[in-house]
Amino acid sequence: MREVRLRFSKQGRLKYISHLDINRALSRAFKRAAVPMWYTEGYNPHPYMRFSLPLSLGVESLCEYVDVRIIGAISDDEIKTGMNTVLPADLRILDVYGDFRDSSEIMFSDYVFKIQFADNEQALNKIKSVLESDRIFALKKGKQGKRKVFKEVDIKPLIDRYNISVRDDLIILNARLFAGNEKNLNPSLLFDTLIRCIDTDFEWKSISRISLLDKDYKEFR
Numbered sequence: 729m730r731e732v733r734l735r736f737s738k739q740g741r742l743k744y745i746s747h748l749d750i751n752r753a754l755s756r757a758f759k760r761a762a763v764p765m766w767y768t769e770g771y772n773p774h775p776y777m778r779f780s781l782p783l784s785l786g787v788e789s790l791c792e793y794v795d796v797r798i799i800g801a802i803s804d805d806e807i808k809t810g811m812n813t814v815l816p817a818d819l820r821i822l823d824v825y826g827d828f829r830d831s832s833e834i835m836f837s838d839y840v841f842k843i844q845f846a847d848n849e850q851a852l853n854k855i856k857s858v859l860e861s862d863r864i865f866a867l868k869k870g871k872q873g874k875r876k877v878f879k880e881v882d883i884k885p886l887i888d889r890y891n892i893s894v895r896d897d898l899i900i901l902n903a904r905l906f907a908g909n910e911k912n913l914n915p916s917l918l919f920d921t922l923i924r925c926i927d928t929d930f931e932w933k934s935i936s937r938i939s940l941l942d943k944d945y946k947e948f949r
Contacts, residue, residue, distance in 0.1 A: 764800025
């Protein structure tokens with residue numbers, strides 16, 4: 729038995745399906761591609777799959793990772809080819825390899841936000857003002873006893889770096905966010921907070937994760 733990591737992309741319409749659905753899609757694809765998986769034991773055996781930092785609904789990604797255990801004679805290239813033959817077009821296996829790092833080493837994520845407003849220049853100045861503030865308060869869901877409440881949390885320390893500009897009739901925000909076990913900023917929460925702070929409706933938006941990095945800003949693999 730050996731353990732391998734698959735790096736895959738999730739784009740287009742598939743950004744709207746949940747992590748559980750991605751899990752099911754990959755599990756069925758492994759079976760259709762005849763990849764000899766190791767299954768857990770017990771009353772409900774299922775293929776062993778371990779994901780690294782799965783994304784929330786509505787976010788595209790070029791760097792999703794899942795670790796699986798293989799019990800048969802099959803090469804990494806055969807796994808990649810077989811999976812891409814049976815997976816939908818918006819879900820692609822980009823790489824398969826056996827020498828990989830523990831997910832606890834992930835510290836940052838790079839994202840690209842593309843946003844369109846009726847007046848991009850005006851929205852750009854408002855967003856810049858928010859990002860340059862000493863504090864950026866987000867509303868996070870929490871609990872107070874049995875009641876669900878919203879709590880104000882300062883997310884400015886969770887933004888490592890950013891740059892923002894208008895290009896091709898879109899506001900482009902490149903942001904490096906903390907993504908470790910102790911510090912983690914959901915890109916959707918950042919987007920929702922910016923929109924709430926500038927009090928301006930957007931016409932279109934896209935959020936994509938393009939890389940995962942360790943504490944030294946080296947690519948996670």
